[in-house]
Amino acid sequence: MDRIEITEVGLRDGLQNEKTFFPTADKIDIGNRLVAAGLHRLEATSFVSPKAVPQLADAEAVIGGIKPVDGLVLEALVPNERGAKRAMAANVKVWVAFASATESHSLANSNASIETALERIKPLGELAKSAGAELYGSVAVAFDCPFEGQVGTAQVLRLAEAYHAMGIRVLKLGDTIGSASPRRVKELVSSLQAELPDMQLILHFHDTRGMGLANVMSGLEAGANRFESALGGLGGCPFAPGALGNISTEDLVHLLHLEGLSTGIDLPALIGVGKLLESRLGRPLPARLLRSEPVGTLYDLNASARASG
Template sequence: MPDASEAVPARVQVTEVGLRDGLQNEPVLLPTEDKARLARALVAAGVRQFELTSFVSPRAVPALADAAELVSALRQIPDLHLSALVPNLRGAERALAAGVDAVVLFVSASATHNAKNVNCSIDDSLARFEQISRRLEGSGIEVRGAIATAFGCPFEGEVDVRAVGRIARHFADLGASRLSLGDTTGMATPPLVTERVRHLREVTPSLPPTLHFHNTRGIGLANVMQGLWLGVDRYESSIGGLGGCPFAPGASGNIASEDMVYLLDEMGIETGIDLEGMIEAGRLAARLMGRELPAQVTKAGPRLALGDCADVPTARG
């Protein structure tokens, strides 16, 4: 339950990460034009915040090799906010040239996963961020932080909340505008969500948290509910439930955007996103990927989607 300073928000900001986190671990490499088509379907549904791509090495993540081209394809759509992950100064230079609105500097809370994910230590990652921050100073590009394995590591197990807090303080010192806590392999639970959110509010009160859950163990939306009870009003999700980390075992899909929008709608929480439009975007994502996706609402429809009883056989006994 919330304490006296916490209340369920009346409005929530949903950032769509399907075109980045959703596609990076998929065997199907979508052409840029198909990615742009999916993005436009999401825009038509009311999505305005995208973590669109990642300016990483194309050799490491081939699915995102067209980062600059995808930004260019969507840049002229009004009222969009396009962010991209960058691991180092070179990636930041590419993102700057492409014209993104924000860069996301990402590091893991566990040393082993960080070494697998970006091939360096946590302290080396933090030193790189200082270089990137200096380079982007005065550019008008927003700098955000993201902490992977914030709720647990598939190699090391439990992650100390103080390790998350130490990295958060570094992002606050850099002037980051917000901080995303990533549940890389679906190890978050409601008690861990409470512990992390409250700890960050103590150590970095100026840095609003964003929560990014995976549904690996089936409690992704339970963790969203806990975040809502704590007053967190920013979440990241992926259309259709696409996604996972290619550098972490067992990292299955993200929370499905349409499932989360359904939950928020039923709670009376504003998002500015149309559920029916999201269902259509989810169906498009499934067609593009050539398979059924995990999202439940796309299969079942909204709660009051009614069928014709004449189409259903009557039981005989």
């Protein structure tokens, strides 16, 4: 394994928690700059109700504004048939359906039980196929729920099997509140690989407690090669108390490159986009690489402070 695929989720999962509307033109500009830096998979927006997530009410405009280049894949969350019709009209080629691993979070996140959420998803497979799109599944609170506590492997496997029965073969595992640990990551990934070997896994970690990159390393050791992250470490879930930002794309790419793994991403260019996003939001973002230089950066001795005496 020497090539890692990163999906940039800053435009969707990153911005959805922002209370002030981030201008559509800025979303498009950031998206195009990310593509120029080598990101070729963006979860660009969501076709949820604008009333539920006003920040993403401009979904069609954002999708239409990001310039197509060879190999670029734009993804969007598609919660139901109404969202599917919008995704079809916008010509989105990867739809992401979502369900929660616990009943409480399902009620908070989608105002429905798990069973009802899955029933809403069932028609999406045929609709995606008719639109020439691929349907992915995602599991929110795959490790812990802010309302019910630790989530068992069996709960996640239940959802994974339900998705599999619908013909879905790509599954995103969301560490929604940033509570996963390396041991649990390895256990969950290994269990899913054993039970559903033809299901591709994408790991989505939040860095609430500073364990995000450690969890990435554990995922790599378990054989995962697809991860999600957000520019600047932006993000959080408005329907999960205590959820803070995603692992930052800058820090993730930096780690992977140090480990000798390829991403196809230009790290200095990516850091530049992160600094631009930071300036447009008007506040510092959590990414470490926005505060420090990449490992290997050298400094001029003559310009450095020296001890006296």
